[in-house]
Amino acid sequence: MAEQSQETVIGRITSVFGVKGWVKVYSYTAPMEGILEYRNWHVRQGGKRIRLEVSEGKRHGPGIVVRLKGVDDRDVARSYCGLDITVPTEDLPELPAGEYYWRQLEGLRVETPGGACLGVVKNLMETGANDVIVVRPTADSMDNRERLIPYLPDQVILRIDLDAGVMVADWDPEF
Structure with a gap:
């Protein structure tokens, strides 16, 4: 079956975290921390595809928090809230036989x-x-x-x- 998309959604930026530009992320990966293995994310904002680079991230309580490279302001971080995080499909790891995404x-x-x-x-x-x-x-x-x-x-x-x-x-x- 042909791939439906060249990119796969791996999570969503949900809200800001603190005042220094960190964001909370809802991860669709299993385990949840797996989203941090992908350092180059893409989001769609205003019809444009934007590349975001993860500077650092960690588990925080029941979720994940991330600092994006070049984002040091809460208001800039807020502009990414509600956006899906995608990565190129070919960046996903190969699964063992009998397992599927x-x-x-x-x-x-x-x-x-x-x-x-x-x-x-x-x-x-x-x-x-x-x-x-x-x-x-x-x-x-x-x-x-x-x-x-x-x-x-x-x-x-x-x-x-x-x-x-x-x-x-x-x-x-x-x-």
């Missing part, structure tokens, strides 16, 4: 073992016990229902074929 699963056609189409993966959610796939119906789906399917490889999720754009789920279509 969520972005790779979004858009896959979901079928039953018998070949019935349940829809496509809209997104995934963390629930604590296990991740859940949100499957949205399409024109060729067997019905018009949105489904929440547990992401349990080898139990519910039997096969993922990124090249074919298909995920096979052992899931009762009536559920």
